[in-house]
Amino acid sequence: MLSRTANNLYWLARYLERAENTARLINVNSHLLLDLPSRVKLGWEPIVDILSFRDTFYENYKECDEKSVINFMVVDKKNTGSITSSLRSARENARTVKEIIPREAWEQINALYLYAIENQNEAFTRRSRYAYLNKIILANQTIAGLLAGTMTHDEAYAFMRMGRNLERADMSTRIIDVRSATLLSEIENELPAFSNIQWMGVLKSMTAYQMYRREVRVRINRKDVLTFLLTDPRFPRSLIHAIDQIERCVTELPHSKDTIAKTSTVKNYLLNAKPASLVQNKLHDFIDDIQVGLIEIDKQIEESYF
């Protein structure tokens, strides 16, 4: 396979996953806001922070209110990470690999982009936002399912899976980092009841709530949630699972030794550090280290194949 093609497949999957995760994040935040007492200032800024867009945001907007953040995160062309920008990039990448992915997948990606653009106003009213974002999430799941079910699981598929999982790992760590730090700590002590629903929010942004419930039956708490999201090997959106997937994909590719070395390092670090027992600022450092590890994996993939 052409190096350029492999690169495009990898990024196609990353952009799709990014759009999906951003949609989940906004959906959960919208819901969370409804549940919290009005004196708790949760607001919309964390969304911008999770994706490290603070600078770009404040260059273009005065206030971090709901309307601005939705505009910035869903439709803004200046934000390369907004949902519609991600989908646009995904579509452009898909176009260049149309001869590789199944035709139905291309049609879905194309339709998803057009849907997101044509109905973007629905993101601004709370009433229609959920349905709009949910449709984007479901379309992404459909695409993932289509690819899994109709595409030969060859090298091309491996590159897409790698892209999807790397992006997922990246987003998961960001969500855990920001959600568990700035927002939650301030009310943890004084409002235990609300702490509970915030951890629920974290689980829900990663669609982990139901699966967590099946796995852990005691009351939702920080330690168990972190253990589950970071190190449950069987939950497909956990960090360890994502890295494990990348490793499996690389094994199918030629000259994979260097990349496997990188994924093993991150995996071992993750399993040995017992992140759930870390106090807040230590957890932040830990996640920083994981992020560096993910960047290293990404660099190695680029060097070996693109």
Place this chain on the structure above:
Amino acid sequence: MAIRWGSYKVPNLHDELVEKAGKPRDYSARLCEYLRALSDKEINELKAASDSAIHTMGITFRVYHQEEGSIDRAWPFDIVPRLIDSKEWTMIERGLKQRVKALNMFIDDLYNDQKIIKDGVFPASMLKKSKNFLEECRGFSPANGVWAHICGSDLVRDNKGKVYVLEDNLRVPSGVSYMLENRQVMKRVFPEMFEKYNILPVDDYPSHLYDMLAEMSPRKIEEPEIVVLTPGIYNSAYFEHAYLAQQMGAELVEGPDLVVEDDDCVYMRTINGLSRVDVIYRRVDDWFIDPEAFHPDSMLGVPGLIRAWKAGNVGLANAPGSGVADDKVVYAYVPKIIEYYLNEEAILANVPTYKCNNKQEREYVLENIAEMVVKPANESGGYGMLIGPHADAAEHDKFRKLIKADPRNYVAQPMLMLSTAPTMVGTRVEPRHLDLRPFVLSGKEIKVTMGGLTRVALEKGSMVVNSSQGGGSKDTWIVDMEDQ
């Protein structure tokens, strides 16, 4: 009922589906009856279904927009198909095979012995003026003497119903993917009609193309590596490049993906390292294909490609230099070219073409310029053209002067009244002018698509069928009426 054939009028024109108001042609009776029975609501539903199919299939073409740069437009498509009786098609098919065969012999001769010039059939002065004759190709002959492996010839019909060849595209003809996609759309929208008619299939084009390309491989191996070379995603025909690569299971490559090594072989950069390429279906123009041989600053090409090709290490379709046979002056000689190489009379007619370097013909053109279309020999895309009936006296004078100053650079043709076909306007049909571009594949055998791409001018009275200028397209049905 929405469509009334009784009020569909085509005075002094040849219509592809209708003989005269209220009377469909034999082969289109069933279609016309079907359309007549549709209500306005049903017509709107069919149009919506076709729009949505085009939308989800992502059938687009790129246009350049001043503010927004290059943007995708949905492919404009008319749901009323254009029908041709298979009996007539058999004749057209034979004519195209004959024409392309002779043109390939002509190109091969020009780059080698130039017998046709020595025998005084084709003037040497004409060759000297050709921009598309490549000195680099002298003395070379590709496998089977075939240069233009893929040819798209534009056919038109005049108001008497006679078929003419308007031009031959021997460089990188495009449009075949739209022919294939139009058929897919029609199958989604009009499944019933495919039961009512015996419509000859077009879907085998990609496999024929693949076979023909594979035949050209210098390495005689089971699965030669075939690639489609595209200028990239911003090219107006990129959709087609990607589509054909996908249909053939070939890699779609851009210039920087390929490299010519010291062994004069072509390789592509893959995740496994460099991998040998056997045949390139190139959709990049001659001048940009190899910065080493031509434009040194081309980013689209592959340095050393011509070297590899002449060493016989890679097949190129179409061969560089094929364009020498598709300029406007060569066109005028095609009937003679056919006679010279095949000793046959041309089956398909040329539009009568007056060569202004001939004194008698020039006099005729100068006198009748108001009724004629004047074309410069080496321009394409309608640049520097005069359409006599649409121009004023000042412009006529300007062109008289231009012709007198450089007679060899001009040809002139009578203005043809192109045939029409019923085309949807709202929920009614009106006649619109159209042409047809069949595609001819030349390898050991010559194969012609069943029909081709019908392009239709969507504006009333217009004869401009280009998609960039308000043209659309129709599915083309070659219908076999024998075993109905």
